[in-house]
Amino acid sequence: MAKVTLKVYRGDKEKGEFKTYEVPIEDGMVILDAIHYIQANIDNDIAVRWNCKAAKCGSCSAEVNGKPSLMCKTRLDRFAKDEVITVQPLKTFPLIKDLVTDVSWNYEVNKHITPLTSKDEGEWVIYQEDIERVQEFRKCIECFLCQDVCHVLRDHDKHANFAGPRFLVRTAGLEMHPKDTASRTKYLKEEGGIGYCNITKCCTEVCPEEIHITDNAIIPLKERVVDDFYDPIAKFLKGLFKK
Template sequence: MTQTMVESRPGTATAQAPAGEGQARSREAVLRVFRGDASGGSEVEYRVPVAPGMVVLDAIHWIQAHRAPDLAVRWNCKAAKCGSCSAEVNGKPSLMCKTRLDHFAQDRTISVRPMKTFPIIKDLVTDVSWNYEVNKRIPPFKPRPGADWRWQQSDVDRVQEFRKCIECFLCQDVCHVLRTHELKHQFAGPRFFVRIAGLEMHPMDGEDRSGFLKDHAGIGLCNITKCCTEVCPESITITDNAIIPLKERVVDWFYDPLRMVWRKLTGR
């Protein structure tokens, strides 16, 4: 069984076993994977042969191929670029494709559960459609009229950080406003503050999203505990670089006394 995991490159026959591989080959990992659907479920234990460098998603695939062909999991790129394989590994929101088995103590059972913030569909797959609904409501990119489409790299370094987001929704999963207080109807969540920051700080954008941020996205509900930043697999500094500057924009626009007078006078 281990053979499938450590098989050498077909065709390139000279692959040699590096030192230490033999030892790793005999190892087994014990995974407790949530199995169930909306009606309930429980963790099921699987023993999986471990190959060097193996990640949790490899183990899940092994279980599918050898033990439970109907084990539901989302995945695509297996390279931390698509953000599909989000789950909670030992309680931590993680991408399964970049969570290495050898980062856990050998004798420790690894628990793999679906994201808690979203309704379960089956096993490790949750219904994340709410995120797509939020996204639809965000005022889109609107180029400033007559803009000169030239800018320096330094003008976009900041905004390119936000555009690294792979929409894994781990930040949404960990955010206590959504996870504990279940305020999905009032709060857009960190992912969409990152998206809005990317639009607001785009050098050519002419839209104003302050009203949307305050009244529809509920940015005031975030009390900057930075949990989202901690779980971001793209290392986007969500709280400091996206949410706080957006909060400042909203405060400036709606609560600055001079602005309030200006808005009264101009009717904006």
């Protein structure tokens, strides 16, 4: 039976090493299957977070050959036959053990975003063309791969200043909602730190839901911030028409 070689990180944030495993390959196997094989047959104590195995819960995020990926969506037949596959935990979040990181920082960031605010208390009738943009953002499964790959968090450690792509997507979904009346541009400019994003599009590249994070969420939000803070003509016109 053909085998695949995996180099998997084993350890915590203080001490650890890459351990090499050989796993027999079956048709349609994904990285998560291989990790489960290791857990069941070789090292029972390997820590891995997973749930649906259908790329919908966003639990099994890791870095496969250096690329942030869902382990349940990364097929083994994507790799060359003799390739040694490296599996690491996410870099952007504190490591707990093996492939499991503490992503709770994200939930704290989420609490700072003004939720949907509407003055319309009656029955909502919303046309498709008004909600289409928001529906794309609602596909997010919160796997936090975009947060992991974002160099502002990953390399510059700007967790205190920047909300990250996931929460810019969430904010975009609220800002563009036809029934929402709140403005979040001040939050985006200050606490959300949208100016830290230099739109290098890695978040879009790794999104398993193929959300156009940069083009459809971040850049439109940047333009809304420009409207309110950097474009005196737009601001003047906005004030004029409001009156």
